[in-house]
Amino acid sequence: DAKTTQPNSMESNEEEPVHLPCNHSTISGTDYIHWYRQLPSQGPEYVIHGLTSNVNNRMASLAIAEDRKSSTLILHRATLRDAAVYYCIGERDQTGANNLFFGTGTRLTVIP
Amino acid sequence: EAGVAQSPRYKIIEKRQSVAFWCNPISGHATLYWYQQILGQGPKLLIQFQNNGVVDDSQLPKDRFSAERLKGVDSTLKIQPAKLEDSAVYLCASSAGRRFLSGANVLTFGAGSRLTVL
Numbered sequence: 001d002a003k004t005t006q007p008n009s010m011e012s013n014e015e016e017p018v019h020l021p022c023n024h025s026t027i028s029g030t031d032y033i034h035w036y037r038q039l040p041s042q043g044p045e046y047v048i049h050g051l052t053s054n055v056n057n058r059m060a061s062l063a064i065a066e067d068r069k070s071s072t073l074i075l076h077r078a079t080l081r082d083a084a085v086y087y088c089i090g091e092r093d094q095t096g097a098n099n100l101f102f103g104t105g106t107r108l109t110v111i112p
Numbered sequence: 113e114a115g116v117a118q119s120p121r122y123k124i125i126e127k128r129q130s131v132a133f134w135c136n137p138i139s140g141h142a143t144l145y146w147y148q149q150i151l152g153q154g155p156k157l158l159i160q161f162q163n164n165g166v167v168d169d170s171q172l173p174k175d176r177f178s179a180e181r182l183k184g185v186d187s188t189l190k191i192q193p194a195k196l197e198d199s200a201v202y203l204c205a206s207s208a209g210r211r212f213l214s215g216a217n218v219l220t221f222g223a224g225s226r227l228t229v230l
Binding site: 032034036041042043044045046049051087091100101102103104105 | 116147152153154155156157203205215216217218219220221222223224
């Protein structure tokens with residue numbers, strides 16, 4: 001598995017940027033880095049993914065270290081609706097079989 | 113597009129009883145997953161289907177859990193007999209596989225079915 005390590009919890013003030021770190025030192029060169037988030041009482045929701053270059057979408061940005069051993073999910077302006085558990089996942093490059101393994105994630109608290 | 117549908121949302125049973133969960137994936141998604149999420153933990157894969165064939169069921173407790181995906185669309189997950197430790201949220205997800213624009217495998221999850229075993 002492409003194991004990942006994340007802090008258990010983080011806090012952010014509303015309308016400020018949030019940087020959620022993830023270490024994935026065992027990731028291989030062809031493993032994608034995914035981020036999902038899970039709001040209370042809902043299933044996980046896809047946020048963003050990347051391989052080598054930094055990525056942006058309407059939800060967030062993903063900054064990937066040059067050596068690919070770590071990445072950071074950036075929420076540019078945290079809102080109360082962003083309070084969730086954020087999972088960083090290394091997608092194992094294995095055609096066909098399941099390749100997304102969830103850890104325990106980072107619980108983000110947004111303070112009004 | 114419609115999301116992944118799951119039912120029931122909540123179920124309370126006594127130990128040794130049986131329960132079944134149903135999932136309808138996103139139309140056209142060939143791959144379907146069942147995950148178990150115990151309170152405070154991340155989701156754990158139970159079984160993965162590709163169309164109506166099983167790709168990975170290595171973590172499915174086969175003595176009590178079973179799953180099927182007839183005709184490669186809907187799926188059911190059954191537990192019989194249930195144990196106290198089966199109390200969890202059962203999540204269904206589907207994906208189009210590694211044919212997403214960038215080549216990654218992106219999953220869409222349903223809201224889950226919460227099981228309480230007394």
